[in-house]
Amino acid sequence: MRFLMQPLLEDRGTVATQRQQFTRSGYLVIPGLVPPPLVERLTREVDHWVDDGLRAQAIDCCTDPARHGPPSVMELELPAHGELLTHQALLSRLAELLGPSFVFHHLHSDRHGARQPAKPWHHDREPNTRADPSLTMVHALHYLGGLDETMDSLVVLPGSQRRMVDKSALAHLGTARLPGEVVIDRLPAGSTVLIDSALFHARRPTSNGQGRPRYFVDASYCQTGAQWWPVKPYWRHMLARAREMGLGGRRWPELFAERHFAEYTGPGLPGREPGEGVGRPAA
C-alpha cells in the first residue's frame, strides 16, 4: 500500500476513531502539524546542530560517557527544538492517544543527505520495569521539509507493534518490501508521523536521491505507570534542564519528572534483556 496524500490513517475522524486506528495499526500521519515559522527556525537549528559538531558531540557522550560526560548543548536547549518537544498541538494529540499522564523520553535531530545509510526494519520501544504491555511508548517522527520522491521513504508495518519480539528481529531483512507494509513517501512540510514505538519501521533509500536534504527530528514519550529505561547516560541532566527552562509549563506536570525512569544501565548490561518490556501479545 502506498501513502499518497489521501492516507487511510491521516488524522481525520473523531478522537475515538483515531485512537482505534492508532491502536490497531500503530501509526497516525498528521500533515503540517508543525507551523511554518517553527519549521523555519527548526531547520536553521538542525543545520547548526549538524554543521557545528554538536550532534557528533552528543553521540560521543552516549557512546563513551566516562570520557565525555554530558554534552555542552543538548537538543532540547535549542529554543525551537524545546518548542517542538512541547508544541501544544502535539502534546494534545498525544494526550488523546495516551491519556493525560506521559513523560518525555528522548529527542534526536538530524539532516539526511543523499548518501544517508538505509535503516533496516526495527522498532524503538524501550523496556520498563513492569514489562507492562498496556503502557505505550510513542515516537513523534517530524519531517520538517516534508518527504518527496527524491528522499528516502518511511516504511511501516501496520499491526506489527503487537509482536513481542526484539527490536532487531527483522533486521536481517534489511529494508526489503514486506506484505502489508505502508510506504510513506510524500508529505507536506512540517508533517509528523506518530508511531507506537513497538511498530516495525524502516528508512528505505530512494533511487532518485539528488534532491533537498531530509530534515528529521524525532521525540519520544511514554505513558506513566512504570519506570522506563533511559537511552542517554545524561538523562537526569536532560530532564533537569527541561524543568529549569520551564518547558513543560503547568499543564504537563509529569513531562520531565525523574520518577518515571529506572537507572541508566547502557545497552547489553543487566536490566536490558533483548525484547524485555516490549510486552505485547504475538500478532
Ligand SMILES: O=C(O)CCC(=O)C(=O)O
Ligand atoms: O528516517 C526515518 O524516516 C525513520 C528513522 C528511524 O527509523 C528511526 O529513527 O528509528
